[in-house]
Every structure is written in structure tokens, then in C-alpha cells.
Amino acid sequence: MRSYNINWFAILLLISFIAIPVHALEIRGAVAGTVNGASNLVDNTFTWNAQTFAGFDYDIDHDVGNENLLTTNLTENNKLSGDAPYGIVYEASNRIKAFENAQLGMKYGKLRVRTIDSTTGTITLDNRDNAFRLSKNKNIEIMPGIYIRTADNDTLRYYIYKNITEPGTYELRGSVAGTINGWSNLVDNTFTWNPQNFAGFYYDIKKDLGTENLKFVLSGDDGNKLSGDAPYGVTYTTTVQNKAFERDLWGSYRVIGFMGNGYFAGYNWGVDEQSGSDIFSAESTDKNSLSSEQLEKILMNEKSNMKVKTGESIKLKEGYELVLKGMNDDGMMYLELQKGGNVVDSSFLAPSKDGATELDRTYYYRNPKVGAQNNLVTIAVHFRNANKVGEWAQATADGIWQISENPISISPDSQYDKMTIRIVDATAGTITMDNKDNPITLTRKSDIGLMTDIHIRTADNDTLRYYIYRNEMVGNNSM
Secondary structure (H helix, E strand, C coil), X not given: XXXXXXXXXXXXXXXXXXXXXXXXXXXXXXXXXXXXXXXXXXXXXXXXXXXXXXCCCCECCCCECCEEEEEEEEEHHHEECXXXXXXXXXXXXXXXXXXXXXXXXXXXXXXXEEEEECCCCEEEEECCCCCEECCCCCEEEEECCEEEEECCCCCCEEEEEEEECCCEEEEEECCCEEXXXXXXXXXXXXXXXXXXXXXXXXXXXXXXXXXXXXEEECECCCCCEECCCCCCCEEEEXXXXXXXXCCHHHCEEEEEEECCEEEEEEECCCCCCCCCCCHXXXXXXXXXCHHHCEEEEEEEEEEEEEEEECCCEEECCCCEEEEEEEECCCCCEEEEEXXXXXXXXXXXXXXXXXXXXXXXHEEEEEEEEECCEEEEEEEEEEEEEEEEECCEEEEEEEEEEEECCCCEECCCCXXXXXXXXXXXXXXXXXXXXXXXXXXXXXXXXXXXXEECCEEEEECCCCCCEEEEEEEEEECCCCC
């Protein structure tokens, strides 16, 4: 029924995955702390190494990393102690350029050089006399370019990351699979990547959201084939999760990671429209995007404190702006939604009237046609108050929500490189892909496009070793 849209949707999907340069890149390591409801700390300790953290240099051909490991050891109240045993210990090769002039006791951010072993060629740093606590919503530089980020959540969750601002193209590498340090880390010829061990997948540290799962199962006489027949050598699954709006009185929506990006998948029912938690669901006809076999990019989801006066506008994405046209003596303000200078919607709101409800304070735009979805709320702005002085009106916006009106298609049998969407289950909220009819052989020194911008790289070595990755660009770009 919707065949006339499929090619256009495919083009939009391809465009949405094209790497657009950013001004800074965060290469994230595995997530430590409480993940999926359980702690992954062992005796309050977590370790990152060159095989599991793409921010550390790693030579896959020779299975060598110049930066061996970084360990955090928490004490009471999530403290990284500045006394022995130290809260942070970092081991690396003294051949790294940053350490070529290192001396004992020299400081590198919060760390200082403890040992230099010329025999083994290693250098060890720790945070002696520099204790600090991993409290919520912190971003701490522990050494030049390497940071710790904690979740804005009362439950401790954190990761290390490398911050890159130098223009160029960089690999977001997943954990290395195969023979590592002389031993295979495969279990029954299987290796799985998820948001915790592949920074290229969607992950929200605040809410611990992200369910993308990519599993490789090797077969064949040489043990290096990913079969294109059932049981398939490559399977990808992702599942919808509920996520609260930044303006929490609006309730929650459904989010899903898909090939590394987070997308809107539908609105949840709330209590009622007057409380605010049910506005978007109640006002949308086709509220479940998966039922329509499509997803929308989340453009804006933010709290704000933006003041707008008569004739001024709130700038939105995709060419939209919400203009305050004026206010009558009864406190009703008149709003126009414009796109490219043309009025597409108008509304009256009275956010400051006595007994005003969330519905009285929320402007929403019910987009008549978003791909295959009808009457979907794509824009909302919440106003805390509004007042009039003389002929001039002023209002304060404290919440903005916008999703794209250009959806991407997730219809079954859609193919992206070697992967094909097999199942879209709107009830369970899942998308499944596999490599049916596309067998893959992991030969020496290969770079294989798997799905859109996710690739497989193998070692230039007779020993099988491989990882998945996606490229990200850093640099100036007007887009």
C-alpha cells in the first residue's frame, strides 16, 4: 500500500546515517556501575584496556596496545581515594609521545607518574594525594584528553571517554573479538556487541537506555564464516524502551536505538491531558511509529527558560518557528507556527489564567501527515507564564519537544548492505535484522560493510581477530 514511499524513505534513511562532522567527538568506553539493574563492578573495581576502549591506541594486526589499562577502585561514598590503594591506576607504554619526557612525580591532570620501568617499557600513573568523588552528573578530566562522565542519576553509573577536537575521521571501535593475548574470547564461536562494549550504538547514561544487540556466530571448516543461511551468522535486535521527557510533566515516550542512533517510536498513554502526561498521545491519531513501520528522529527535547515578546519567535528545527503574535486583555495569547515564512498552524493559550492546567500551558502541533502516520504531534512548547504590559506581551517557554516530520522506513525486507530487516513487531516493540543470503567470510585484513556505516575490520594476521566500527568526523561544517 505504501510502495510509492519506499524509495524516498530509503533515501532519507541513507541521508540520516551519513556522517556529519561535529566539533568534538566523545569516544566512550564500557559503562561501569549499575547497568541493566545490576552492578558490573568486581570488589568496587572496573578496568578498561586497549581491547575494550577505543580511546586507547590499539594495533589489531599484532594485538598490541600502547595503553594497557585504566582501573578505578571505589571506596566509601563512591570516592576514588588519593591514598594507597589508589582510586585510579593507569598503565601505558613509555613510548607514547605524551610520556617521552616523563619523570617520577610529574603530573598529568589529576594523575602523577609513580613508576617508569625501562626494562618492560611501561609507565604507571595514579591519583596519589588527589582524591575525588564520583557524584551524579559530573564530567571530570582525569588526564589530558581522558575524562570520566557520571550519570545524572542517584544510581552510580559512569564511563571513561576520550575527547577529540582535532579535525579528522576517527573510528568508534567495539570490543575486539577473537584471539586476544593468546586466548580466544569467543563463547561457542559467538561474540556479541551491545551499547556497553560498542560506543557506536545508541546509549543514554542518565536513564541506562539502549538495547541494540549485534551477535556474530562463526561457522565453517575454517571457523571464519558468518552463514547467510539459518541459523544466521549475524543477527541484530533492538527493542523499544520508555523514556521520560525532559519536561517530566509531559510523561514519557517510546525510544529505540536503530543502527547507532536514537529514534522516536511512539507516545505512551499518561493519566490525562489536564496533568500534561497524556496530551501527545491523546492528540495523535497514529501514535505508534512501529505500527506504521517507520521511525522519527528526535530533534529537540529540552527544558528551557526562554522569554519571547510580541513579534518574536522560538526557533525550531526543519525550518519551523513559533511566533508570539500578541495577547488580549483576558490573558489569551495568540501563537502562529510558521515554516519558511508561511503560517501552518495557529492557537490561543492562557498559561497564566487562574487554575491553568498543563493543557492550557502547552502548544502542540498535530502534523496531518508524517510519512504513513496521520495527525502525529511533532512539535510542542510549554509556557510557564505570559503577561501583558500595555500593547506588548511577553511569555516564558520552559519546555520544547520536536520530532522530525521526515521519517525513516523500517519495513520488513528493507536491505542495508549485508543486513535485511526481518521482523518489525509493533506489539513487542522490536526490530530484528539478519544477513540472510549474504554470507560473510572473515578473511585476513578485511574491511567489510555490514549495515549502513557499521563495518567489520579483521587483523592482518593468520590468527583471527576482528571488531565492528563506525567512522565519525570531527571538523567545521555549516550543517
